[in-house]
Amino acid sequence: MEYEIGNMLKEKGFNISCAESCTGGLLTSRLTDAAGCSEYFKGSIVAYSNDIKKSMLGVKDETLNLFGAVSEQTALAMAIGVREVFGTTIGVSITGIAGPGGGTEEKPVGLVYVAVSGPTGDTIKKFNFNGNRSEIKQKVVEAALVLIQVYLTLEKSF
Numbered sequence: 769m770e771y772e773i774g775n776m777l778k779e780k781g782f783n784i785s786c787a788e789s790c791t792g793g794l795l796t797s798r799l800t801d802a803a804g805c806s807e808y809f810k811g812s813i814v815a816y817s818n819d820i821k822k823s824m825l826g827v828k829d830e831t832l833n834l835f836g837a838v839s840e841q842t843a844l845a846m847a848i849g850v851r852e853v854f855g856t857t858i859g860v861s862i863t864g865i866a867g868p869g870g871g872t873e874e875k876p877v878g879l880v881y882v883a884v885s886g887p888t889g890d891t892i893k894k895f896n897f898n899g900n901r902s903e904i905k906q907k908v909v910e911a912a913l914v915l916i917q918v919y920l921t922l923e924k925s926f
Contacts, residue, residue, distance in 0.1 A: 769913045770802045776920040777808040782857035782886075784916070786812040787825055787850035789837070790864040790880065795909045810854040815846065825849030825861075836875065838863050840892045843881035847892075851885050858919070859885040862912055864895075866904045878904055882912045884919045891919060 777784055786796050796812040799805060813824050818837055821827040826849040827842055835841040843863050851859025864880030871877035878897040883890060893915055897907045 769910075769917060770798045773799065773913065773916055773920065774802040774805055774808060776917070777858075778804075780857075780920065782920070783808045783810050783854075784858040784860065785810045785850045785854035785856040787846040787859065787861040788812060788814050789816055789821075789846075789862060790866040791862050791905050791908055791912075792816070794905055795860065795862060795912050798909055798913065810856050813850055813853065821846060824853065826852065838865055838875050838879060838881065840881050840883075840894065843883035844885070844890055844892050847883035847885035847890065857887060858916070860912060860916060861885075862908055864904075864908060866901045866908075868901060880904075880908045880911075882908070882915050884915055886919060891915065 788795055793814045799809055815821045815825055818832050825846050827845040831841050831845055843861050846861035847859040861883045865871050865877050867877035880895045881892060883892040895911055897904045
């Protein structure tokens with residue numbers, strides 16, 4: 769799927785950057801597995817701490833205080849922020865709880881938000897995955913790749 773995404777980005781003349789929290793760079797790794805990815809992949813930020821989300825991605829204190837690091841609002845702010853940091857056409861973010869700890873009744877292990885920000889708008893999806901930490905991370909990345917592919921399929925080139 770990362771090869772198809774790469775081809776779609778090249779065909780449209782787009783580029784992409786990532787902001788990852790619970791996946792720790794796994795999406796970036798997948799996107800950069802495709803040969804020639806330097807034509808469209810500009811960079812990523814692994815923002816595990818809220819301090820990095822704020823200082824590097826521009827996530828506001830109010831967003832984190834009101835909604836938390838694992839929220840639709842934070843995912844969107846991260847996607848917009850990474851897009852601005854790297855000056856890319858598309859910004860993708862992932863924030864969630866991969867476990868095994870850290871979950872609550874309100875925000876259980878496996879809760880993840882993936883956001884894509886691009887020239888015609890933003891999309892955010894909420895997921896609830898089961899499995900161990902590694903399995904959840906893999907599932908999140910697969911879901912993110914699908915979301916990127918769908919976004920690019922619907923996105924019109926300039």
